[in-house]
Amino acid sequence: MVDDGHKPDHGYDYDxxxxxxxxxxxxxxxxAAALGxxxxxxxxxxxxxxxxxxxxxxxxxxxxxxxxxxxxxxxxLNEAILQDSPAFGVQIASEMHANEVSTKVQWPVLRENxxxxxxxxxxxxxxxxxxxxxxxxxxxxxxxxxxxxxAVDKKGRSSTITxxxxxxxxxxxxxxxxxxxxxxxxxxxxxxxxxxxPGKTLCVGASYISLECAGFLAGIGLDVTVAVRSILLRGFDxxxxxxxxxxxxxxxxxxxxxxxxPSKLQKQENGQIEVTFSDGSTDSYxxxxxxxxxxxxxxxxxxxxxxxxxxxxxQRILGKYExxxxxxxxxxxxxxxxxxxxxxxxxxxxxxxARRLFGGSKEPMDYVNVCTTVFTPIEYSCVxxxxxxxxxxxxxxxxxxxxxxxxxxxxxxSNARSHSSAxxxxxxxxxxxxxxxxxxxxxxxxxxxxxxxxxxMRQGLTYKQLTETVGIHxxxxxxxxxxxxxxxxxxxxxxxxx
Amino acid sequence: MVDDGHKPDHGYDYDxxxxxxxxxxxxxxxxAAALGxxxxxxxxxxxxxxxxxxxxxxxxxxxxxxxxxxxxxxxxLNEAILQDSPAFGVQIASEMHANEVSTKVQWPVLRENxxxxxxxxxxxxxxxxxxxxxxxxxxxxxxxxxxxxxAVDKKGRSSTITxxxxxxxxxxxxxxxxxxxxxxxxxxxxxxxxxxxPGKTLCVGASYISLECAGFLAGIGLDVTVAVRSILLRGFDxxxxxxxxxxxxxxxxxxxxxxxxPSKLQKQENGQIEVTFSDGSTDSYxxxxxxxxxxxxxxxxxxxxxxxxxxxxxQRILGKYExxxxxxxxxxxxxxxxxxxxxxxxxxxxxxxARRLFGGSKEPMDYVNVCTTVFTPIEYSCVxxxxxxxxxxxxxxxxxxxxxxxxxxxxxxSNARSHSSAxxxxxxxxxxxxxxxxxxxxxxxxxxxxxxxxxxMRQGLTYKQLTETVGIHxxxxxxxxxxxxxxxxxxxxxxxxx
Ligand SMILES: Cc1cc2nc3c(=O)[nH]c(=O)nc-3n(C[C@H](O)[C@H](O)[C@H](O)COP(=O)(O)OP(=O)(O)OC[C@H]3O[C@@H](n4cnc5c(N)ncnc54)[C@H](O)[C@@H]3O)c2cc1C
Ligand SMILES: Cc1cc2nc3c(=O)[nH]c(=O)nc-3n(C[C@H](O)[C@H](O)[C@H](O)COP(=O)(O)OP(=O)(O)OC[C@H]3O[C@@H](n4cnc5c(N)ncnc54)[C@H](O)[C@@H]3O)c2cc1C
Ligand SMILES: NC(=O)c1ccc[n+]([C@@H]2O[C@H](COP(=O)([O-])OP(=O)(O)OC[C@H]3O[C@@H](n4cnc5c(N)ncnc54)[C@H](OP(=O)(O)O)[C@@H]3O)[C@@H](O)[C@H]2O)c1
Ligand SMILES: NC(=O)c1ccc[n+]([C@@H]2O[C@H](COP(=O)([O-])OP(=O)(O)OC[C@H]3O[C@@H](n4cnc5c(N)ncnc54)[C@H](OP(=O)(O)O)[C@@H]3O)[C@@H](O)[C@H]2O)c1
Numbered sequence: 001m002v003d004d005g006h007k008p009d010h011g012y013d014y015d016x017x018x019x020x021x022x023x024x025x026x027x028x029x030x031x032a033a034a035l036g037x038x039x040x041x042x043x044x045x046x047x048x049x050x051x052x053x054x055x056x057x058x059x060x061x062x063x064x065x066x067x068x069x070x071x072x073x074x075x076x077l078n079e080a081i082l083q084d085s086p087a088f089g090v091q092i093a094s095e096m097h098a099n100e101v102s103t104k105v106q107w108p109v110l111r112e113n114x115x116x117x118x119x120x121x122x123x124x125x126x127x128x129x130x131x132x133x134x135x136x137x138x139x140x141x142x143x144x145x146x147x148x149x150x151a152v153d154k155k156g157r158s159s160t161i162t163x164x165x166x167x168x169x170x171x172x173x174x175x176x177x178x179x180x181x182x183x184x185x186x187x188x189x190x191x192x193x194x195x196x197x198p199g200k201t202l203c204v205g206a207s208y209i210s211l212e213c214a215g216f217l218a219g220i221g222l223d224v225t226v227a228v229r230s231i232l233l234r235g236f237d238x239x240x241x242x243x244x245x246x247x248x249x250x251x252x253x254x255x256x257x258x259x260x261x262p263s264k265l266q267k268q269e270n271g272q273i274e275v276t277f278s279d280g281s282t283d284s285y286x287x288x289x290x291x292x293x294x295x296x297x298x299x300x301x302x303x304x305x306x307x308x309x310x311x312x313x314x315q316r317i318l319g320k321y322e323x324x325x326x327x328x329x330x331x332x333x334x335x336x337x338x339x340x341x342x343x344x345x346x347x348x349x350x351x352x353x354a355r356r357l358f359g360g361s362k363e364p365m366d367y368v369n370v371c372t373t374v375f376t377p378i379e380y381s382c383v384x385x386x387x388x389x390x391x392x393x394x395x396x397x398x399x400x401x402x403x404x405x406x407x408x409x410x411x412x413x414s415n416a417r418s419h420s421s422a423x424x425x426x427x428x429x430x431x432x433x434x435x436x437x438x439x440x441x442x443x444x445x446x447x448x449x450x451x452x453x454x455x456x457m458r459q460g461l462t463y464k465q466l467t468e469t470v471g472i473h474x475x476x477x478x479x480x481x482x483x484x485x486x487x488x489x490x491x492x493x494x495x496x497x498x
Numbered sequence: 499m500v501d502d503g504h505k506p507d508h509g510y511d512y513d514x515x516x517x518x519x520x521x522x523x524x525x526x527x528x529x530a531a532a533l534g535x536x537x538x539x540x541x542x543x544x545x546x547x548x549x550x551x552x553x554x555x556x557x558x559x560x561x562x563x564x565x566x567x568x569x570x571x572x573x574x575l576n577e578a579i580l581q582d583s584p585a586f587g588v589q590i591a592s593e594m595h596a597n598e599v600s601t602k603v604q605w606p607v608l609r610e611n612x613x614x615x616x617x618x619x620x621x622x623x624x625x626x627x628x629x630x631x632x633x634x635x636x637x638x639x640x641x642x643x644x645x646x647x648x649a650v651d652k653k654g655r656s657s658t659i660t661x662x663x664x665x666x667x668x669x670x671x672x673x674x675x676x677x678x679x680x681x682x683x684x685x686x687x688x689x690x691x692x693x694x695x696p697g698k699t700l701c702v703g704a705s706y707i708s709l710e711c712a713g714f715l716a717g718i719g720l721d722v723t724v725a726v727r728s729i730l731l732r733g734f735d736x737x738x739x740x741x742x743x744x745x746x747x748x749x750x751x752x753x754x755x756x757x758x759x760p761s762k763l764q765k766q767e768n769g770q771i772e773v774t775f776s777d778g779s780t781d782s783y784x785x786x787x788x789x790x791x792x793x794x795x796x797x798x799x800x801x802x803x804x805x806x807x808x809x810x811x812x813q814r815i816l817g818k819y820e821x822x823x824x825x826x827x828x829x830x831x832x833x834x835x836x837x838x839x840x841x842x843x844x845x846x847x848x849x850x851x852a853r854r855l856f857g858g859s860k861e862p863m864d865y866v867n868v869c870t871t872v873f874t875p876i877e878y879s880c881v882x883x884x885x886x887x888x889x890x891x892x893x894x895x896x897x898x899x900x901x902x903x904x905x906x907x908x909x910x911x912s913n914a915r916s917h918s919s920a921x922x923x924x925x926x927x928x929x930x931x932x933x934x935x936x937x938x939x940x941x942x943x944x945x946x947x948x949x950x951x952x953x954x955m956r957q958g959l960t961y962k963q964l965t966e967t968v969g970i971h972x973x974x975x976x977x978x979x980x981x982x983x984x985x986x987x988x989x990x991x992x993x994x995x996x
Pocket of ligand 2: 473517523540558563566668669795839
């Protein structure tokens with residue numbers, strides 16, 4: 001850490017002012033306050049272009065992880081009722097004499113229950129900040145100089161706040177669709193708030209957000225198309241990403257339009273949006289959801305005058321060890337360039353930074369071997385690197401891959417499930433002790449499965465340690481500790497199992 | 499390994515004869531054959547007292563893990579339909595105008611689908627043995643001397659088989675209820691085969707099998723009582739076991755009769771069984787399921803003449819490194835005393851033994867830090883030791899416990915769920931580096947959650963390594979890597995969370 005000039009008797013209003021009360025900001029604020037610092041946390045939500053706004057807690061709780069996972073849970077439940085209940089002999093009420101189960105997901109009920117839950121979290125976060133002696137200000141912050149910000153509230157009233165140190169934790173916002181009529185598209189900031197079902201939907205983009213939204217919308221019974229510019233889930237293991245796509249296509253009936261982007265959006269008389277694609281084709285949708293990346297929320301922060309540099313592509317702040325180019329100004333979370341945009345990353349980086357700033361710690365945040373999960377209809381979770389990256393880094397001859405394709409036991413009774421399969425693979429160094437470079441799992445409960453392996457990866461896992469571990473039967477996760485078929489053997493990945 | 503006299507030119511029919519084609523026996527047979535040994539595997543199912551019999555594969559696939567987990571999956575599905583679908587806005591078919599969801603689980607359908615699946619596994623196992631060049635014999639084996647067994651088939655035809663080495667992998671069978679009328683009770687060998695729903699059921703015993711069966715029977719809507727002689731889940735962490743019991747009582751409406759055992763069973767005219775309990779009270783049930791432990795299937799094996807000793811309490815074979823008192827006779831799985839009665843343990847011990855016998859390996863089976871999961875309505879999984887055992891082993895002052903009580907996100911929308919909670923705790927040495935002695939988790943998908951931590955425990959996990967790992971949000975498993983509240987602080991375990 002460089003000397004940032006912080007002294008106990010600095011004379012500013014606060015020891016630390018955090019701008020942004022999302023995952024990273026709140027965590028850092030609470031930790032710094034617990035370590036005795038005088039802390040304020042500003043959080044202010046600028047409405048989305050479609051006019052949506054929300055409460056304290058940032059992206060994750062309001063328009064990210066939480067509503068997404070709950071919609072996902074609802075869609076898995078709907079799918080289970082349709083696909084599993086006949087096989088498990090579960091007859092539902094007066095359907096008892098019908099031959100087929102059918103369901104209707106009432107969007108307004110689902111939306112309302114999720115929003116009520118989120119409001120309870122917003123409230124809890126306020127209480128939590130107060131309990132931890134963090135001053136919460138529902139104000140928009142802008143830098144005036146390295147020790148002063150202007151804070152403006154909902155009513156436009158402005159005040160000035162000074163602090164010895166600042167933490168920028170303003171996160172990011174959806175990148176808008178830039179083609180003509182692009183403003184007709186909504187973003188993930190809006191989808192969870194829609195009063196009525198989005199209906200027939202086009203999701204533009206092929207990363208996390210687009211695929212997760214496409215997945216849960218299809219799972220609750222909607223007609224969903226994804227416009228894929230190039231590939232699915234750039235940066236992830238190719239084979240696993242393709243399996244996610246194939247499952248969504250075959251099982252969830254999501255349509256993929258590959259190699260196209262929207263070139264024009266036009267409102268029709270019936271209220272639908274006509275989309276013209278780059279290949280000249282057209283189709284109409286009730287809703288177009290743009291999920292083409294996120295841009296850091298730094299443009300109007302006034303940081304350039306402090307000499308703080310950003311990546312011009314995504315406006316994310318450049319810096320190492322959460323330190324910006326201005327010595328007393330720090331950054332964590334989605335706003336910081338070249339770090340995974342994930343809630344637990346923002347939280348841990350925030351806590352560790354607070355400990356370094358106010359607790360005498362020297363421990364940096366370690367961004368390596370962070371697990372991540374994609375909550376698509378078939379979930380995908382991984383830790384470490386992909387097969388593709390391992391090969392380009394170590395050479396094909398130096399990489400060993402063990403893989404297994406299997407039918408989760410829970411799926412084995414249902415005809416509707418029997419064409420699908422789960423998949424596990426590990427990527428290792430070929431040379432002894434076969435250090436594990438990456439673990440990948442596509443299947444039910446992927447996040448639950450992967451977390452523990454994330455711990456073991458930090459301990460320097462080898463193939464032998466992994467497979468010496470006795471399995472838990474019957475689970476999907478036991479497939480990972482019993483992986484034995486190498487890809488190089490050419491043997492079928494589906495050949496294993498007891 | 500002691501010298502067991504095995505020579506390449508031994509002149510016997512086989513290098514290895516495995517008695518028992520269950521989890522351990524089949525695994526050992528296939529591995530030995532793959533290493534070039536000439537192997538036969540005998541598997542013969544003696545009917546249960548109630549007359550039930552089944553195919554190749556042993557306890558796990560026919561009357562254990564597989565049917566149990568499938569019934570459990572069906573019961574979780576039924577519960578989700580009833581308790582979650584209203585909250586998630588999922589309306590089902592013509593129920594759309596009713597206020598409440600109701601279901602009926604058709605036992606015969608569920609049973610039939612599970613049995614069909616099991617038959618497909620029985621078939622697959624036969625094919626697998628043939629493919630691996632193991633001679634499968636559907637015969638009952640009995641020792642004549644250390645190198646000879648008598649093998650008797652279904653029709654009573656007898657033959658003699660000789661072998662250089664033998665492996666006993668005959669597993670165990672349910673211990674019958676010994677009180678008057680005890681033969682009116684069925685066991686876990688029978689429950690999965692019942693043509694009609696068991697109806698109002700009494701489960702006798704309070705360990706794995708009794709609680710798992712009580713759980714899935716209640717979960718599919720039956721009236722279930724458990725007779726608990728002393729405590730739930732002896733050997734497991736007390737606090738966690740009590741949480742499992744409380745959940746079953748409060749949430750699944752299982753009735754617990756504590757401190758009683760049945761003292762008499764009597765058939766009534768209406769077909770029910772009247773049970774008189776040790777406290778003099780009586781009640782009537784359609785089905786009484788005895789799950790009061792298992793006894794190793796060694797009584798008629800003819801092993802005492804070979805000098806092989808067994809534990810007189812449970813008839814399990816005594817021995818270290820899977821070696822019995824007869825040099826050329828080995829034992830793995832449930833039949834071997836003082837090892838966890840779990841399928842993956844039997845499999846791994848079998849494979850490792852085969853490698854030592856025929857592959858030149860010296861690696862013993864490691865029975866330490868084996869994960870296990872109880873598939874009760876709220877699942878419970880753990881690895882390492884309980885808090886109770888840690889305290890008695892290391893002293894209260896030397897043990898630190900971190901704990902957290904939390905509501906899984908998936909449960910947060912449903913009123914029916916909101917009174918329940920999940921729980922995670924780790925038991926550590928108090929002294930740095932705070933070695934982790936045990937990890938315990940009570941909540942959804944417990945088996946999936948625990949497996950990866952099982953790997954990390956084998957690597958010598960410390961509290962710091964665990965909590966330095968970045969979480970996966972939103973999951974239940976992230977609660978384990980973010981545990982921070984110590985029990986000794988007296989702070990509420992429910993105080994954590996983001
Ligand atoms: C749809 C979606 C799904 C996601 N799912 C997951 C998931 O499953 N798992 C996961 O780990 N991550 C997920 N993420 C990512 C996760 O939400 C983010 O990584 C995380 O919220 C980043 O936290 P942060 O603190 O950096 O910023 P944010 O949570 O974005 O918080 C920033 C806050 O600062 C406020 N702010 C901005 N400018 C100012 C200002 N000038 N003054 C005052 N306040 C300001 C903002 O309004 C906001 O409240 C998802 C994201 C999205 C969009
Ligand atoms: C209801 C229930 C649920 C369970 N759930 C789980 C679970 O979820 N997870 C888990 O890991 N474990 C579970 N178990 C335990 C698991 O099933 C056993 O640990 C495992 O099957 C033991 O394997 P084994 O090879 O030792 O014996 P077994 O699988 O019992 O196989 C022994 C075989 O030998 C045959 N045999 C016996 N004597 C002879 C003879 N003389 N000649 C020829 N053949 C003979 C038997 O008929 C049988 O087929 C459960 C058990 C039960 C009863
Ligand atoms: N489950 C989770 O943990 C989770 C969930 C959601 C989000 N997140 C976080 O949020 C971050 C942002 O996610 P994201 O999905 O919005 O963005 P992203 O990862 O940046 O991906 C953007 C996607 O949009 C496509 N795209 C870009 N411009 C486009 C255009 N003009 N037309 C059509 N397609 C275009 C890209 O295609 P190309 O590949 O062709 O460039 C890519 O598929 C992620 O990196 C992740 O860390 C996490
Ligand atoms: N999920 C899994 O992995 C799984 C599932 C099922 C089985 N298994 C394996 O199978 C083994 C056997 O399981 P189990 O449940 O049958 O047996 P167990 O673990 O030996 O427990 C026997 C239970 O029955 C009670 N009991 C004993 N005699 C009784 C009597 N006469 N009257 C009333 N109650 C009596 C015991 O009570 P006390 O405590 O008072 O002695 C105990 O609760 C387990 O150890 C386990 O390894 C594993």
